[in-house]
Amino acid sequence: MSALWLALHYPLLDLEAGDGPVDRPRALVHRHRVLQANPAARAAGVETGLRLATARALCEALEVREADDGARDRALRHQGRQLLALTPQVCPAPPASLLLEVGGCLKLFGGFQGLLARIDRYRLHCPFTTRLGLGPTPLAAWHLTDPPPLEGVPETARFQAWLAQLTLDQLDLEPRLRERLQAPGFRTLGELYPLPRPALGKRFGAPFLDWLQRLLGEKPDPRRPLAPPRPFRRRRDFDDPLDNLDHLHRPMETLLGELATDLERHQESVAAIRWHLYLNNGHRDTLVIRRAHPGHDVATWLDLTRRRLEHQVLEAPVLGLGLDGGRPRPRNPALADLFPDPGARAPLAGLLEKLAAEPALRLYRPDRDPGHLPEETERGRAPLERPPAPAAPPAAPATPEDRPLWLLDPPRPLSVRDAVPHWRDRPLSLFPQEERFSQPWHDQAARRYHVAHHPDGLCCWVFQDDRDGWWLQGFF
Numbered sequence: 001m002s003a004l005w006l007a008l009h010y011p012l013l014d015l016e017a018g019d020g021p022v023d024r025p026r027a028l029v030h031r032h033r034v035l036q037a038n039p040a041a042r043a044a045g046v047e048t049g050l051r052l053a054t055a056r057a058l059c060e061a062l063e064v065r066e067a068d069d070g071a072r073d074r075a076l077r078h079q080g081r082q083l084l085a086l087t088p089q090v091c092p093a094p095p096a097s098l099l100l101e102v103g104g105c106l107k108l109f110g111g112f113q114g115l116l117a118r119i120d121r122y123r124l125h126c127p128f129t130t131r132l133g134l135g136p137t138p139l140a141a142w143h144l145t146d147p148p149p150l151e152g153v154p155e156t157a158r159f160q161a162w163l164a165q166l167t168l169d170q171l172d173l174e175p176r177l178r179e180r181l182q183a184p185g186f187r188t189l190g191e192l193y194p195l196p197r198p199a200l201g202k203r204f205g206a207p208f209l210d211w212l213q214r215l216l217g218e219k220p221d222p223r224r225p226l227a228p229p230r231p232f233r234r235r236r237d238f239d240d241p242l243d244n245l246d247h248l249h250r251p252m253e254t255l256l257g258e259l260a261t262d263l264e265r266h267q268e269s270v271a272a273i274r275w276h277l278y279l280n281n282g283h284r285d286t287l288v289i290r291r292a293h294p295g296h297d298v299a300t301w302l303d304l305t306r307r308r309l310e311h312q313v314l315e316a317p318v319l320g321l322g323l324d325g326g327r328p329r330p331r332n333p334a335l336a337d338l339f340p341d342p343g344a345r346a347p348l349a350g351l352l353e354k355l356a357a358e359p360a361l362r363l364y365r366p367d368r369d370p371g372h373l374p375e376e377t378e379r380g381r382a383p384l385e386r387p388p389a390p391a392a393p394p395a396a397p398a399t400p401e402d403r404p405l406w407l408l409d410p411p412r413p414l415s416v417r418d419a420v421p422h423w424r425d426r427p428l429s430l431f432p433q434e435e436r437f438s439q440p441w442h443d444q445a446a447r448r449y450h451v452a453h454h455p456d457g458l459c460c461w462v463f464q465d466d467r468d469g470w471w472l473q474g475f476f
Contacts, residue, residue, distance in 0.1 A: 004103035005141035007133030020127040043415035091223035164190025232325030241317030267293035268328035276322035421470035429454035
């Protein structure tokens, strides 16, 4: 796979960063000199370098703008984030260009023509004037602007021929360096091709040699790509307060659609989202929705959100709705996700997510904790919470592996008939193995634990102490 770069230039970005292209004459001015003019102003005779007074004399309706570097940079970053839908390698090239590495995503768009169709669609809807460049390296794409119609990716030799035709005036070089190159009689870049590289570096400087080698692909040209904005945050304010939670379903679906588009653009998923209900009384209610595994589909998030809303009580009407996405994680679908079995059961993770969205169930995941008595060793954590990674290798368990998963705290007393413990009015059959707990410092009698079988088929963990009789500790 050969490298291929696209360059998108925004030649009038300083003039258009505010409200886009306009038909009226407009010029960018600095220290009473025209730095840039739009087509309408140029048609009236306004050219770069004119004094402001002369430009106004030529065009009475001239609109003057001062350079705003902040607005220009913000507009460039915004366009770069839009282009992340095409490739993750979008590199800013200040002051008004973006460089896109597209060689690795040609198959994604069905080949070179499909990629160009997406670029043309972007340029058609882009609010700024654009020019396109194409090349095998970032610098080559920056210089080879407005390529001819192409059926496929040009060969490297063709790119080299196009670069060779560039005059020194067309190269992005400092004026003094350009004069030094023109002094011996060089006029085009191709005239420098046959010269030994060490001699070029010795005569015109190491920075020029480094630039030339990166332009021609003789040396790597690493670029820092634009980082996508994180985390995802959106808010919608309502014209009229909403006093019915059912009216939130449609705006929630819209916000989830924006989240899904953002995740799809970067091939990511999230394991949790956070809803914010901005109330009329100045308060804010926050609802956290979690999933067993990171996901990006709107339907599941909306279903879990609706289940959670069924148990929400509004203290005041809702004035606004906010959505925060969790920490995005790279999406790496497994083969089973690509080719699911039509007759397969739904994964248990989906059932767990729905149960966890019902706060009335008070669902928790049992976990182990150090303690003297069995009921003290069990603690509960959120059902979808991931256990913390151990700081050190875990020690060998101090308790047998055949302990029940469900422990009762406190233990339930059992009735006794004919010296046999009963539960639910039915006798328990005790297995002969016995385990003894002695905790005199707890001011409790010694416990003798047994595994018992109930006629209903349940396997129980029971104990007997000499003071209070039989107790039910848990279930296997």
